[in-house]
Amino acid sequence: MKKSLIALAVLAASGAAMAQSSVTLYGVLDTGLTYSKGDESVYGMTHVGGNVNSRLGFRGVEDLGNGLKATFNLEAGMGVDDGTDYFTGNGMAFRRTSTVGLEGGFGSVRLGRMLTSSYLAVNRYDAFGDTGIGASLAWNIPQTGYAPRTENAISYTSPNFSGFKIGAEYGFGEQQKASDKRYIGIGATYDNGPLSLGLGFDRLNGDTRNNTVGTENLTTWHLGAAYNFGVAKLMGFYKQSKDKDAGVGAAGDSVKFKTFGLGVTAPVGAAGEVRASYNHYRLSADVTGFSVPTFKANQLSLGYVHNLSKRTALYGTYAYLKNKNDSGVNMGLQLNGAMSGAGLSDSGAQHGLQVGVRHAF
Amino acid sequence: MKKSLIALAVLAASGAAMAQSSVTLYGVLDTGLTYSKGDESVYGMTHVGGNVNSRLGFRGVEDLGNGLKATFNLEAGMGVDDGTDYFTGNGMAFRRTSTVGLEGGFGSVRLGRMLTSSYLAVNRYDAFGDTGIGASLAWNIPQTGYAPRTENAISYTSPNFSGFKIGAEYGFGEQQKASDKRYIGIGATYDNGPLSLGLGFDRLNGDTRNNTVGTENLTTWHLGAAYNFGVAKLMGFYKQSKDKDAGVGAAGDSVKFKTFGLGVTAPVGAAGEVRASYNHYRLSADVTGFSVPTFKANQLSLGYVHNLSKRTALYGTYAYLKNKNDSGVNMGLQLNGAMSGAGLSDSGAQHGLQVGVRHAF
């Protein structure tokens, strides 16, 4: 069985002209062991990824001349633990990214499904990059259903103006009432030497004909900043989501979720990096006829990444989460095979531990 | 994260011997905006494709010597708007094409799932290539359930005899009664300079143990022709399907669907092409105990394609459909996220508009 090799990286002999029009196959495979403990405990093999979320993708660029380029990107997310897509729970779909677009002096326009500019402007101030057991729950708490991606969408990203960039997405709801299920969002970033700033705002409209909790008019704004002192990089962010007319209570009732996070990453030797973060969560519900308490919780995360090469790393992460006056915030299980109903404690302290390997190609 | 590049096209250094045994990764990504209006209106991002249906595939050929070759083709269809397969509605399956075969002086034999020779012989006389909002509904009207593909099938394609070719498929029903769900079809084409002719016939048997409308013994024949005058290419086709014992009424009752289409395509400048077509649809049902009227409708389509390169194009299409004495014929919505129940008018005039980008790699 003669095998076909996909030529790696360089293609030195073919020269620059060819490199300008290329198709790239790439991927990240990240898994390892995850242990979670609350009132109950469960352990197994990490599903989505502990350091970088696993993925398999194709992307390409075609030089159209006059500074214009056609681009595409198709990227699926798969769990190495069982070989299934972690969006569909089954076969591979390009649910991480599916775009085709044009790029030029005006910036870039892409059509399809993609991470939003709003999310990308701020999630980078989580020291764990919103990945793994140490990640902030700011964008993942189930109560408000924040979605980092939109689909049926047009995305615009501006050129880089002295470190300043903006991006925006409009996702069609594709309903007869045009505002139903519509997404609109914007992100702005400033990156200049050691300083980095980001600001995002987005709104996801609900479906007025099919009320479901968590999708009715979710409005989010968040901002963050980082400064790289060389010996260490400090970062922080604040995020606030308001879920209005959330399908329970009376018209105008809403659920609010606020987070702030502080983090630090620091190189250790030539190949290592430590990461630490603190997150504070506060969820308050103003719903008629329901006596919903205010949830408060704090999380501490500590991690180490050891690079074996530019493409391959080993890592370990520990996270501790404590609910204060109730039970609203839970670590995710990060497993796929886990029995339904298995869960961490609804109250008290929760611990999570993750060790694993990340390999990119 | 070092990326792997898939070598493009030439592989000049490796010479002809290697090119004879190759594996090709290819794809087409086509999406944009679709607006449809009848009694109601809906708009959003095109799912399957407006100019060429989106796809991702692998294909290869191995030279076995003595003029014999082994071939394969795996091709999935995905909507760029949301990254899902438009056949499964979920993960990628090779539902556009999945074949392995042998090719030689005798022609080619392929096993698996493929477009039928009958369909391929005639769909090319639709000026819109049976794609997008401007396409003829001849092969897509739901009432008769015509399928352009067969599976569990053996396909034979003859060599080219002075422009004349035939192809045929036999698709196993894989039922205990061997004729149940069986497909059989044949297509013949003649292409010589400016002249092109095509003729197809096929029959899809139903499942006698599980009557469902639209699958009982659907017999179709169609033919078409085109002539390229240089300044413009004229084309036309006629198609007739008869759905016998369609699961309603009495034995022998049937539904007939007849279409004829006229079209023209013409180059505009170095990079443009205009397309226009007229389609007439007539559906008549002879079903005992049902008072089913005869549906009549007419459709006009107009489009323009502007090529940015050989691989990338922008396009726009407008289509107008008018039912005459009833409401049997509807434009497809061409969206994926659209709310179920959303639809165009059941009567009167319908309008469709599509603008988009098509990128091939």
Added chain:
Amino acid sequence: MKKSLIALAVLAASGAAMAQSSVTLYGVLDTGLTYSKGDESVYGMTHVGGNVNSRLGFRGVEDLGNGLKATFNLEAGMGVDDGTDYFTGNGMAFRRTSTVGLEGGFGSVRLGRMLTSSYLAVNRYDAFGDTGIGASLAWNIPQTGYAPRTENAISYTSPNFSGFKIGAEYGFGEQQKASDKRYIGIGATYDNGPLSLGLGFDRLNGDTRNNTVGTENLTTWHLGAAYNFGVAKLMGFYKQSKDKDAGVGAAGDSVKFKTFGLGVTAPVGAAGEVRASYNHYRLSADVTGFSVPTFKANQLSLGYVHNLSKRTALYGTYAYLKNKNDSGVNMGLQLNGAMSGAGLSDSGAQHGLQVGVRHAF
């Protein structure tokens, strides 16, 4: 539409350094016609594969220096007959193999989903490689639910010590009771010149909270041997599975399934190979309150493979199965489109015939 070619095999110009870090696209496409006859008969196109099970995969290796390598393998199984994944019945998932790992002087460690070392140590003594209509049913009989793969697993494979190797897997059950659904297995092989030996043992625990037949504490051991006389290779194996507390009857009740198989393969001319095997099956159930007979059956299989090249072959297989005193053992239908409820005889003789083509790339 300019196509991208994936460079084949050699990449001679790029030298050894590059070959050490590579990503490979590979696949096998195998289908043809299958005819099965018992009391009833059905025929159609082979789904999974008649000679080698169809697949599409990516694999890679990165040289990390100091003898250490990072490896990965993603492999999906698809039926050429209809283009669907034969695990999911729908879109492609990497359910054949999904692993990332490290390899060095210590052997190799892989994480994810993979064929077990226990299975691999012995299935190679089936003359038909546990594939197609001629395969032994030792690992496929539905009554005991043996699984050749595990997931959420850590796999270790030792280096080769003078022909001796061992491998072991531990698959996390990911339940709160840690032993639930856990897999543990080990395989040992010895390969030296013409002699080959293999021994495997594994246990799959059930889910004590959700009793289902066939998954409660299935313990299997099997061993096999082969000797290659040059003119022919003789092989044989014995396998025994015990399914304890199988969800029926009283605690401690069990179902036992024993198989032995004898086989021979012999080259014929430069490009051919004949294969023959005999399998004996015996299933005995000791279940309180049920009067379950002992099933006995014998199977004879005969096949021929004709290689058109190293990558492409034609083959034909005939199999005959006879139940002795009951109806416990049935050939698989090997089709996908086949109507549910279609089946071979529950008693008496069953015949199977398969002809097809296998193409690897």
